[in-house]
Amino acid sequence: MKYLVTIMPREEALDPQGRAVQSTLNRLGFKVQDCRVGKVVVVDLADGSNESQNLEAVKKMAQTVLSNPLIETFEVRTL
């Protein structure tokens, strides 16, 4: 079972990587107003547990390992 975890910088947090990408794109002539850069992690769980247990496990991974809750938000979805 595969799960997609999307991690984005919080709206109120600075996103230096996004700013850098935006300024590069603007320099190349693309009219970009704003740009945010985040991460995606595709997690493939070993079978055995049921789906709701899996989802709980992935949420725990996202909260404790994959994201920094102070500056990032995450979203989990089943693939």
Next chain:
Amino acid sequence: MKYLVTIMPREEALDPQGRAVQSTLNRLGFKVQDCRVGKVVVVDLADGSNESQNLEAVKKMAQTVLSNPLIETFEVRTL
């Protein structure tokens, strides 16, 4: 108009970051079989063009700036 670009390492490419995340998760007791790490870029285009032009522009950004086609694939979707 906002567009979401998801960039993932190709299946056949090594993904050292994914391997590192997987081994960390396994060490912490999560039963993860496989793990791939990619990037997401949310691009907010200045209004003015129509949607199909915008989508073309975002695809061009993804292909030329945001991803490395040799080792990564990308996917664009409207938000």
